[in-house]
Amino acid sequence: MWLVGLDDLVNKAKDLLGGAENKADEAAASAAAGDTATAGAQAAESSSMIDKAKELLTDERIDQAAGAIKGLTPDNIDGQVDNIAGKAKDWNN
Secondary structure, eight states: OHHHHHHHHHHHHHHHHHHHHHHHHHHHHHHHTTOHHHHHHHHHHHHHHHHHHHHHTOHHHHHHHHHHHHHHSOGGGHHHHHHHHHHHHHHHO
16 A cells, blocks of 8 residues: 555656656757747746655655565565665655
8 A cells, every 4th residue: 555655656756757858848949949038937847847756755755665665575675675765865865
C-alpha cells in the first residue's frame, strides 16, 4: 500500500518534470522568435514546475519510502535501497 503512494509521488514528479521540459523548450522558441516577455513567463513556469517536483520528493519522504521498502524486503536488500535513496536525495538537492 505504501509503495503505491510512492509510485504516485514519483509519477507526479515525472509529469511535472516533463511539463517543465516542455515549457523550457517553449521559452527557448519564444526567445528565438524575439518574444522575450513570453519567454520569461514560460521560463518562470518551467522553474515553478521543477520546484513542485522537488517538493513532492523531499529527503524526508525519500527516507520514509526507503524505510517502508526495507520493512517489506529481506535484510540483504537494505544496502541497495539505501543506495537508491541516496541517489534520489542527491538529485533532489
